[in-house]
Amino acid sequence: MNHSNCDFSYMKEEILLGLQQLTTKLQHTISFLDGDDCILCNLEEFREELSQLESVAGSYYLQCYLSNYTEKVDDLSLCLKRLSSRRHGALIVVQGNDDVHSMIQKGTEIEALLSSSLVESIFYPGNPLHDGAVLIRENTIVSAANILPLTTTNITGKLGTRHRAALGITESSDALALVVSEETGSVSFALSGSLYPIQV
Incomplete structure:
Protein backbone atom coordinates (compact mmCIF):
# COMPACT_ATOMS: atom_id res chain seq x y z
CA MET A 1 0.00 0.00 0.00
CA SER A 67 -5.54 8.43 3.82
CA ASN A 68 -5.66 5.84 1.02
CA TYR A 69 -9.11 4.66 2.12
CA THR A 70 -11.00 7.81 3.07
CA GLU A 71 -10.80 11.60 3.16
CA LYS A 72 -12.30 11.53 6.67
CA VAL A 73 -9.07 10.66 8.50
CA ASP A 74 -9.50 13.51 11.00
CA ASP A 75 -13.05 12.44 11.81
CA LEU A 76 -11.97 8.88 12.46
CA SER A 77 -8.99 10.01 14.56
CA LEU A 78 -11.22 12.22 16.71
CA CYS A 79 -13.77 9.45 17.02
CA LEU A 80 -11.15 6.95 18.22
CA LYS A 81 -9.80 9.44 20.75
CA ARG A 82 -13.24 10.07 22.23
CA LEU A 83 -14.29 6.41 22.26
CA SER A 84 -10.99 5.51 23.92
CA SER A 85 -11.30 8.15 26.63
CA ARG A 86 -14.82 6.92 27.48
CA ARG A 87 -13.90 3.24 27.15
CA HIS A 88 -16.69 2.66 24.68
CA GLY A 89 -15.83 -0.52 22.81
CA ALA A 90 -15.89 -0.21 19.04
CA LEU A 91 -15.10 -2.09 15.84
CA ILE A 92 -14.86 -0.12 12.60
CA VAL A 93 -14.08 -1.65 9.20
CA VAL A 94 -12.87 0.67 6.45
CA GLN A 95 -13.32 -1.11 3.13
CA GLY A 96 -10.52 -1.03 0.58
CA ASN A 97 -10.71 -2.29 -3.00
CA ASP A 98 -12.14 -5.65 -1.97
CA ASP A 99 -15.91 -5.83 -1.52
CA VAL A 100 -16.43 -7.32 1.95
CA HIS A 101 -20.21 -7.82 1.77
CA SER A 102 -19.89 -11.52 0.96
CA MET A 103 -17.64 -11.98 4.02
CA ILE A 104 -19.90 -10.39 6.63
CA GLN A 105 -23.35 -10.89 8.05
CA LYS A 106 -24.92 -7.57 7.19
CA GLY A 107 -26.44 -5.48 9.94
CA THR A 108 -28.49 -2.29 9.67
CA GLU A 109 -28.08 -0.06 6.65
CA ILE A 110 -27.01 3.52 7.44
CA GLU A 111 -25.77 5.13 4.19
CA ALA A 112 -24.77 8.42 5.84
CA LEU A 113 -21.81 10.77 5.53
CA LEU A 114 -19.04 9.72 7.88
CA SER A 115 -18.70 11.95 10.94
CA SER A 116 -17.10 11.47 14.33
CA SER A 117 -20.32 12.20 16.22
CA LEU A 118 -22.36 9.68 14.24
CA VAL A 119 -19.86 6.86 14.76
CA GLU A 120 -19.61 7.73 18.46
CA SER A 121 -23.38 7.63 18.84
CA ILE A 122 -23.54 4.20 17.19
CA PHE A 123 -21.11 2.78 19.76
CA TYR A 124 -22.73 4.47 22.75
CA PRO A 125 -23.45 1.70 25.29
CA GLY A 126 -27.08 0.66 25.12
CA ASN A 127 -27.53 1.76 21.51
CA PRO A 128 -29.13 -1.20 19.67
CA LEU A 129 -26.43 -0.91 16.98
CA HIS A 130 -23.38 -0.81 19.28
CA ASP A 131 -22.67 -4.55 19.02
CA GLY A 132 -20.97 -5.63 15.83
CA ALA A 133 -18.96 -3.59 13.36
CA VAL A 134 -19.53 -0.35 11.52
CA LEU A 135 -18.69 -0.63 7.83
CA ILE A 136 -17.24 2.43 6.08
CA ARG A 137 -16.65 2.81 2.36
CA GLU A 138 -14.70 5.93 1.36
CA ASN A 139 -16.52 8.77 3.16
CA THR A 140 -19.76 6.91 3.90
CA ILE A 141 -20.97 4.88 6.86
CA VAL A 142 -22.55 2.01 4.94
CA SER A 143 -23.99 -0.05 7.79
CA ALA A 144 -23.73 -0.87 11.50
CA ALA A 145 -24.10 -3.98 13.69
CA ASN A 146 -22.37 -6.13 11.08
CA ILE A 147 -21.04 -9.54 12.13
CA LEU A 148 -17.52 -10.28 10.91
CA PRO A 149 -15.69 -13.57 10.46
CA LEU A 150 -13.36 -14.39 13.36
CA THR A 151 -9.72 -15.18 12.78
CA THR A 152 -8.87 -18.86 12.52
CA THR A 153 -5.25 -18.22 13.44
CA ASN A 154 -4.10 -19.54 16.79
CA ILE A 155 -3.29 -16.37 18.74
CA THR A 156 -1.12 -16.19 21.83
CA GLY A 157 -2.37 -13.88 24.54
CA LYS A 158 -5.86 -12.77 25.45
CA LEU A 159 -7.81 -11.16 22.62
CA GLY A 160 -11.50 -10.36 22.73
CA THR A 161 -14.10 -10.94 20.04
CA ARG A 162 -13.64 -7.48 18.50
CA HIS A 163 -9.92 -8.02 18.00
CA ARG A 164 -10.47 -11.52 16.59
CA ALA A 165 -13.07 -10.13 14.19
CA ALA A 166 -10.72 -7.31 13.12
CA LEU A 167 -8.04 -9.89 12.32
CA GLY A 168 -10.56 -12.14 10.58
CA ILE A 169 -11.83 -9.52 8.10
CA THR A 170 -8.32 -8.28 7.31
CA GLU A 171 -6.99 -11.79 6.72
CA SER A 172 -9.40 -12.26 3.83
CA SER A 173 -9.56 -8.73 2.38
CA ASP A 174 -7.59 -5.49 2.04
CA ALA A 175 -9.89 -3.78 4.55
CA LEU A 176 -8.48 -1.90 7.52
CA ALA A 177 -10.13 -2.51 10.90
CA LEU A 178 -10.05 -0.22 13.94
CA VAL A 179 -10.67 -1.57 17.44
CA VAL A 180 -11.30 0.19 20.75
CA SER A 181 -11.09 -2.03 23.80
CA GLU A 182 -14.04 -1.73 26.17
CA GLU A 183 -11.93 -2.94 29.09
CA THR A 184 -8.87 -0.71 28.75
CA GLY A 185 -9.74 1.97 26.18
CA SER A 186 -6.66 0.96 24.19
CA VAL A 187 -6.86 1.35 20.41
CA SER A 188 -5.46 -0.95 17.72
CA PHE A 189 -5.74 -1.36 14.00
CA ALA A 190 -5.63 -4.54 11.96
CA LEU A 191 -4.29 -4.81 8.43
CA SER A 192 -3.38 -7.91 6.41
CA GLY A 193 -4.10 -10.14 9.38
CA SER A 194 -1.79 -8.33 11.83
CA LEU A 195 -2.75 -6.17 14.82
CA TYR A 196 -0.93 -2.98 15.81
CA PRO A 197 -1.40 -0.78 18.92
CA ILE A 198 -1.72 2.96 18.37
CA GLN A 199 -1.65 6.19 20.37
CA VAL A 200 -4.72 8.43 20.28
Whole structure:
Protein backbone atom coordinates (compact mmCIF):
# COMPACT_ATOMS: atom_id res chain seq x y z
CA MET A 1 0.00 0.00 0.00
CA ASN A 2 1.37 3.38 -0.96
CA HIS A 3 2.01 5.83 1.86
CA SER A 4 4.67 7.98 0.19
CA ASN A 5 2.38 11.01 0.26
CA CYS A 6 1.87 10.72 4.00
CA ASP A 7 3.05 13.83 5.85
CA PHE A 8 3.00 13.40 9.61
CA SER A 9 6.60 14.49 10.08
CA TYR A 10 6.18 15.24 13.79
CA MET A 11 5.42 11.54 14.38
CA LYS A 12 8.42 10.44 12.34
CA GLU A 13 10.63 12.77 14.36
CA GLU A 14 9.26 11.35 17.62
CA ILE A 15 9.94 7.78 16.42
CA LEU A 16 13.47 8.67 15.28
CA LEU A 17 14.30 10.45 18.53
CA GLY A 18 12.92 7.57 20.58
CA LEU A 19 14.95 5.00 18.65
CA GLN A 20 18.12 7.07 18.99
CA GLN A 21 17.63 7.43 22.78
CA LEU A 22 16.89 3.72 23.13
CA THR A 23 19.99 2.82 21.11
CA THR A 24 22.15 4.98 23.39
CA LYS A 25 20.68 3.34 26.50
CA LEU A 26 21.16 -0.14 25.03
CA GLN A 27 24.81 0.57 24.23
CA HIS A 28 25.30 1.89 27.77
CA THR A 29 23.68 -1.22 29.25
CA ILE A 30 25.84 -3.54 27.13
CA SER A 31 28.88 -2.12 28.90
CA PHE A 32 27.44 -3.32 32.24
CA LEU A 33 27.53 -6.94 31.09
CA ASP A 34 31.27 -7.01 31.73
CA GLY A 35 30.63 -6.31 35.41
CA ASP A 36 28.32 -7.75 38.06
CA ASP A 37 25.49 -5.24 37.66
CA CYS A 38 21.97 -6.63 37.26
CA ILE A 39 20.34 -5.38 34.06
CA LEU A 40 16.85 -6.86 34.57
CA CYS A 41 15.37 -3.47 35.48
CA ASN A 42 16.96 -1.95 32.39
CA LEU A 43 15.45 -4.64 30.18
CA GLU A 44 11.98 -4.03 31.62
CA GLU A 45 12.41 -0.30 30.97
CA PHE A 46 13.49 -1.02 27.37
CA ARG A 47 10.43 -3.21 26.85
CA GLU A 48 8.13 -0.41 28.02
CA GLU A 49 9.89 2.20 25.87
CA LEU A 50 9.79 -0.06 22.82
CA SER A 51 6.08 -0.69 23.38
CA GLN A 52 5.52 3.06 23.52
CA LEU A 53 7.48 3.54 20.30
CA GLU A 54 5.42 0.80 18.65
CA SER A 55 2.25 2.74 19.50
CA VAL A 56 3.66 5.96 18.02
CA ALA A 57 4.79 4.12 14.88
CA GLY A 58 1.38 2.43 14.66
CA SER A 59 -0.32 5.83 14.84
CA TYR A 60 1.92 7.19 12.10
CA TYR A 61 1.29 4.34 9.71
CA LEU A 62 -2.42 4.24 10.48
CA GLN A 63 -2.73 7.87 9.39
CA CYS A 64 -0.81 7.03 6.22
CA TYR A 65 -2.88 3.95 5.40
CA LEU A 66 -6.22 5.58 6.22
CA SER A 67 -5.54 8.43 3.82
CA ASN A 68 -5.66 5.84 1.02
CA TYR A 69 -9.11 4.66 2.12
CA THR A 70 -11.00 7.81 3.07
CA GLU A 71 -10.80 11.60 3.16
CA LYS A 72 -12.30 11.53 6.67
CA VAL A 73 -9.07 10.66 8.50
CA ASP A 74 -9.50 13.51 11.00
CA ASP A 75 -13.05 12.44 11.81
CA LEU A 76 -11.97 8.88 12.46
CA SER A 77 -8.99 10.01 14.56
CA LEU A 78 -11.22 12.22 16.71
CA CYS A 79 -13.77 9.45 17.02
CA LEU A 80 -11.15 6.95 18.22
CA LYS A 81 -9.80 9.44 20.75
CA ARG A 82 -13.24 10.07 22.23
CA LEU A 83 -14.29 6.41 22.26
CA SER A 84 -10.99 5.51 23.92
CA SER A 85 -11.30 8.15 26.63
CA ARG A 86 -14.82 6.92 27.48
CA ARG A 87 -13.90 3.24 27.15
CA HIS A 88 -16.69 2.66 24.68
CA GLY A 89 -15.83 -0.52 22.81
CA ALA A 90 -15.89 -0.21 19.04
CA LEU A 91 -15.10 -2.09 15.84
CA ILE A 92 -14.86 -0.12 12.60
CA VAL A 93 -14.08 -1.65 9.20
CA VAL A 94 -12.87 0.67 6.45
CA GLN A 95 -13.32 -1.11 3.13
CA GLY A 96 -10.52 -1.03 0.58
CA ASN A 97 -10.71 -2.29 -3.00
CA ASP A 98 -12.14 -5.65 -1.97
CA ASP A 99 -15.91 -5.83 -1.52
CA VAL A 100 -16.43 -7.32 1.95
CA HIS A 101 -20.21 -7.82 1.77
CA SER A 102 -19.89 -11.52 0.96
CA MET A 103 -17.64 -11.98 4.02
CA ILE A 104 -19.90 -10.39 6.63
CA GLN A 105 -23.35 -10.89 8.05
CA LYS A 106 -24.92 -7.57 7.19
CA GLY A 107 -26.44 -5.48 9.94
CA THR A 108 -28.49 -2.29 9.67
CA GLU A 109 -28.08 -0.06 6.65
CA ILE A 110 -27.01 3.52 7.44
CA GLU A 111 -25.77 5.13 4.19
CA ALA A 112 -24.77 8.42 5.84
CA LEU A 113 -21.81 10.77 5.53
CA LEU A 114 -19.04 9.72 7.88
CA SER A 115 -18.70 11.95 10.94
CA SER A 116 -17.10 11.47 14.33
CA SER A 117 -20.32 12.20 16.22
CA LEU A 118 -22.36 9.68 14.24
CA VAL A 119 -19.86 6.86 14.76
CA GLU A 120 -19.61 7.73 18.46
CA SER A 121 -23.38 7.63 18.84
CA ILE A 122 -23.54 4.20 17.19
CA PHE A 123 -21.11 2.78 19.76
CA TYR A 124 -22.73 4.47 22.75
CA PRO A 125 -23.45 1.70 25.29
CA GLY A 126 -27.08 0.66 25.12
CA ASN A 127 -27.53 1.76 21.51
CA PRO A 128 -29.13 -1.20 19.67
CA LEU A 129 -26.43 -0.91 16.98
CA HIS A 130 -23.38 -0.81 19.28
CA ASP A 131 -22.67 -4.55 19.02
CA GLY A 132 -20.97 -5.63 15.83
CA ALA A 133 -18.96 -3.59 13.36
CA VAL A 134 -19.53 -0.35 11.52
CA LEU A 135 -18.69 -0.63 7.83
CA ILE A 136 -17.24 2.43 6.08
CA ARG A 137 -16.65 2.81 2.36
CA GLU A 138 -14.70 5.93 1.36
CA ASN A 139 -16.52 8.77 3.16
CA THR A 140 -19.76 6.91 3.90
CA ILE A 141 -20.97 4.88 6.86
CA VAL A 142 -22.55 2.01 4.94
CA SER A 143 -23.99 -0.05 7.79
CA ALA A 144 -23.73 -0.87 11.50
CA ALA A 145 -24.10 -3.98 13.69
CA ASN A 146 -22.37 -6.13 11.08
CA ILE A 147 -21.04 -9.54 12.13
CA LEU A 148 -17.52 -10.28 10.91
CA PRO A 149 -15.69 -13.57 10.46
CA LEU A 150 -13.36 -14.39 13.36
CA THR A 151 -9.72 -15.18 12.78
CA THR A 152 -8.87 -18.86 12.52
CA THR A 153 -5.25 -18.22 13.44
CA ASN A 154 -4.10 -19.54 16.79
CA ILE A 155 -3.29 -16.37 18.74
CA THR A 156 -1.12 -16.19 21.83
CA GLY A 157 -2.37 -13.88 24.54
CA LYS A 158 -5.86 -12.77 25.45
CA LEU A 159 -7.81 -11.16 22.62
CA GLY A 160 -11.50 -10.36 22.73
CA THR A 161 -14.10 -10.94 20.04
CA ARG A 162 -13.64 -7.48 18.50
CA HIS A 163 -9.92 -8.02 18.00
CA ARG A 164 -10.47 -11.52 16.59
CA ALA A 165 -13.07 -10.13 14.19
CA ALA A 166 -10.72 -7.31 13.12
CA LEU A 167 -8.04 -9.89 12.32
CA GLY A 168 -10.56 -12.14 10.58
CA ILE A 169 -11.83 -9.52 8.10
CA THR A 170 -8.32 -8.28 7.31
CA GLU A 171 -6.99 -11.79 6.72
CA SER A 172 -9.40 -12.26 3.83
CA SER A 173 -9.56 -8.73 2.38
CA ASP A 174 -7.59 -5.49 2.04
CA ALA A 175 -9.89 -3.78 4.55
CA LEU A 176 -8.48 -1.90 7.52
CA ALA A 177 -10.13 -2.51 10.90
CA LEU A 178 -10.05 -0.22 13.94
CA VAL A 179 -10.67 -1.57 17.44
CA VAL A 180 -11.30 0.19 20.75
CA SER A 181 -11.09 -2.03 23.80
CA GLU A 182 -14.04 -1.73 26.17
CA GLU A 183 -11.93 -2.94 29.09
CA THR A 184 -8.87 -0.71 28.75
CA GLY A 185 -9.74 1.97 26.18
CA SER A 186 -6.66 0.96 24.19
CA VAL A 187 -6.86 1.35 20.41
CA SER A 188 -5.46 -0.95 17.72
CA PHE A 189 -5.74 -1.36 14.00
CA ALA A 190 -5.63 -4.54 11.96
CA LEU A 191 -4.29 -4.81 8.43
CA SER A 192 -3.38 -7.91 6.41
CA GLY A 193 -4.10 -10.14 9.38
CA SER A 194 -1.79 -8.33 11.83
CA LEU A 195 -2.75 -6.17 14.82
CA TYR A 196 -0.93 -2.98 15.81
CA PRO A 197 -1.40 -0.78 18.92
CA ILE A 198 -1.72 2.96 18.37
CA GLN A 199 -1.65 6.19 20.37
CA VAL A 200 -4.72 8.43 20.28
